[in-house]
Amino acid sequence: METTKKILTNVKMPFCPGCGHGVCVRSISKALENLGYSSKDVAMVSDIGCSGLVDPLFATHTIHGLHGRSPALGVGVALGMDNPDKKVIVIQGDGGATIGLQHILEASRRNVDMTLVVINNLLYGMTGGQMSGLSTNEFKNYKHSDDDAEPYDVVNLAHQSGAAFSVRVNNISNFTDVLKEAMSTPGFSLVELSSLCTSHGMKKISEMKDFIVAEETLKNNRPIGVSVKRDSTSLLKNLKVLETQYTSTINDTIGVVIAGSAGGGIQSAAKILAQAAILSGLHATMKGEYPITVGTGFSVAEVILSKNPINFSGLEKPNVVLAVTEDGWNKVKNRITFESKVLVDRKICADCSFEAKDFLKVGGKKGAALSAVAYWVKESGVFPLAALNKVVEDSKYAVSLQKAIKSAEELQEVVYSYVPKTNKK
Known part of the structure; x- marks a missing residue:
């Protein structure tokens, strides 16, 4: 291990006043420090909910996942790392434990280290106290809930698994002392730590005694689970x-930003732009955004060239x-600034105050987005147009992609200056 270093950052706790999550976070930190772990020795995995706000609080490696899925991510990290000098800590709330219970049982069954x-805190705190x-059952009666199903005992379920x-x-x-024992146990x-939710539960920790399950400690003498x-x-x-090469x-x-409609090759055009930039000696990132429906609505991609x-x-x-379609334009038009270079398809606004071209x-x-990219590359001279052609030459769609790139040369030279519109009374 490295020299002990503070596990917590100096970031202010994001929890409501009186929330018990702060106590839990500090206890986890103290337990790790007392055991001699450095911040770089620890991988902290969390998911959604109030407990998922912990990421910036820890100076450790952090991973944030979907609601209930943090144990599954933790299993992957632990098995992949396979290092007894490092520690994987997974944090989730009772809501996350409910949603991802199977992941807890699987981690227990495999006895992953x-x-x-x-x-x-006996409820879903982030979404209103459900x-x-x-x-x-006592807490549900206190909250006048009509949920009459018996609660899970996650401690016993983990033990039995x-x-x-x-x-x-x-x-x-x-x-802190119990956490130290848990962290020191192989496997x-x-x-389960009782926490106070002052917004939707009780105001004082002393009031919780009638609503929580009694303390319990259970052990299984088993070898640590390993991956093959x-x-x-x-x-x-x-x-x-x-x-x-360029x-x-x-x-x-x-x-x-490249914006259009689903199925219009927006993400492909962005990927080609990023790869052409790399061929030209640049660093590049690319990420996309589109609705869950995938096949309809907008499609937007962001590319950074540096x-x-x-x-x-x-x-x-x-x-x-x-922007090559109205779907995409409506998604990104509020992001433009006075400094933005804006190119739109003429069908979006033939008489607008932007540079308009017949990309479609x-x-x-399917080629309008790549046509727009090629036109901008050619016009700006950021790198040779040949870099785009080089990227697509081995694609099974090479002919159509090269045609879209070449189409940029056919665009009419009609230019409009970007003058942001203002609201006048």
């Missing part, structure tokens, strides 16, 4: 490496906006 901390699968150590702790003065350990090691070829081995005129960073390494892939103020007319529905 990690510690799961279930912070139980009952969870760990809400006791094979967890090496499972415990419920209600007394906050014992949190899977589950610690096998020799296999890396998935990265056959990836095509993009070596620099020169770029970019000296800093340019953020490009001479220097890119440490953050977010794009708040795009330098360039390329020359590129077609």
